[in-house]
Amino acid sequence: MRLIELSFPETVDTQPLLKSCLRADPVDYRLEPPDDRGRRVLRLYFKSGDGQEAIDAIQGLLADTSDWRLVVIPVEATLPKTEADEDAETKSKRRTLALREELFEDIAVGAKLNRDFLVLTALSAVVAALGLNANNVAAVIGAMVIAPLLGPILAFSFASALGDLDLMVKSARTAVAGLALGLMVSFALGMALPVNSLSGELVSRTIVGVDTTALALVSGAAAALSISTGISSALVGVMVAVALLPPSAAMGLYAGDGEWMMAARAGLLLSINVVSVNLAALFTYRVKGVRPRTWLERKSAKRSVFVNYGVWAILIIILTIAAWQVTVHDAALASAIDGS
Numbered sequence: 001m002r003l004i005e006l007s008f009p010e011t012v013d014t015q016p017l018l019k020s021c022l023r024a025d026p027v028d029y030r031l032e033p034p035d036d037r038g039r040r041v042l043r044l045y046f047k048s049g050d051g052q053e054a055i056d057a058i059q060g061l062l063a064d065t066s067d068w069r070l071v072v073i074p075v076e077a078t079l080p081k082t083e084a085d086e087d088a089e090t091k092s093k094r095r096t097l098a099l100r101e102e103l104f105e106d107i108a109v110g111a112k113l114n115r116d117f118l119v120l121t122a123l124s125a126v127v128a129a130l131g132l133n134a135n136n137v138a139a140v141i142g143a144m145v146i147a148p149l150l151g152p153i154l155a156f157s158f159a160s161a162l163g164d165l166d167l168m169v170k171s172a173r174t175a176v177a178g179l180a181l182g183l184m185v186s187f188a189l190g191m192a193l194p195v196n197s198l199s200g201e202l203v204s205r206t207i208v209g210v211d212t213t214a215l216a217l218v219s220g221a222a223a224a225l226s227i228s229t230g231i232s233s234a235l236v237g238v239m240v241a242v243a244l245l246p247p248s249a250a251m252g253l254y255a256g257d258g259e260w261m262m263a264a265r266a267g268l269l270l271s272i273n274v275v276s277v278n279l280a281a282l283f284t285y286r287v288k289g290v291r292p293r294t295w296l297e298r299k300s301a302k303r304s305v306f307v308n309y310g311v312w313a314i315l316i317i318i319l320t321i322a323a324w325q326v327t328v329h330d331a332a333l334a335s336a337i338d339g340s
Helices: 014-022 052-061 088-093 100-110 115-133 137-146 150-162 165-192 200-204 210-228 234-256 260-287 295-339
Strands: 002-009 028-031 039-046 069-074
Touching (some): 002 052, 014 028, 052 100, 100 150, 100 210, 115 200, 165 234, 200 234, 210 234, 210 260, 234 260, 260 295
Antiparallel strands (some): 002 039, 028 039
8 A cells, every 4th residue: 555645735725636636546535634834734545556646636736836745655554454345356457556756766766877876887897797708607697686777777768658858868878878887897808808709608698689689678578567566676677687788798808809790799789688678668668557647748758759669669670680690691601611
């Protein structure tokens, strides 16, 4: 359950406010009388997944009113039980979705470019590069655990779904900075250390296949789904890192060693994965009903989603053609070697 608490001046007409909130079907509610400061408090209790309609109604009714505050509080337990009379079919049909405002607060944090993000990115890049070069699977997995790449990726897709240009720019800047830093760190390691060209972990990050693209698509969808439903995203963050961190580290290592062809192949895999993760996350947000509140904002968001879908689709086509050409080249080379 969740508690929505609204504090507002006593001059506000409570009749339309209460009527709109009750239309959202709260489990319980209480409207407090004015206190000695001339303020009133409305408390609404909703089942998990409900309450967005009430919040939207409150924002619309109080748009021209100042000095009001709305707070969403998670409820750990309540008595008596509120769902005892709800049958299994009703429970299964009721959508589980975090509030838009809750999502924004959680996701916007991941879009911030700060020292902690840069340090974690650099450390994860070092561990990933060393693990790939040593063919050490455990080290690569450890690097993906600490990599903070989930935040900006999800923030960009979420901003695209809402048409929030400011958040889109911030998250894109953070994502680019993270990937660029990872590339620079692994590039420096590639110049300083002898690159192990026999490492299976390293070589595998230069191979583009259906399985790698599917992994990126599933990772993006799972990450967006975990956030939008309020489920812990720690393990899903590792999935996203699987798609982004190792190819980035491999690209930097090969480039630092002067193996530009192998670096380009790793860069192709990285590009396909970035596009796939973003496309899947954006699609999942839209399916889950993540949309702005007002009609004008929805119109802007619709345009944003259309543009992003178009850009990602074009990039996917271009990258798929490039991957197909690489596959054909590898097949021809293997055939020539077998023939000789």
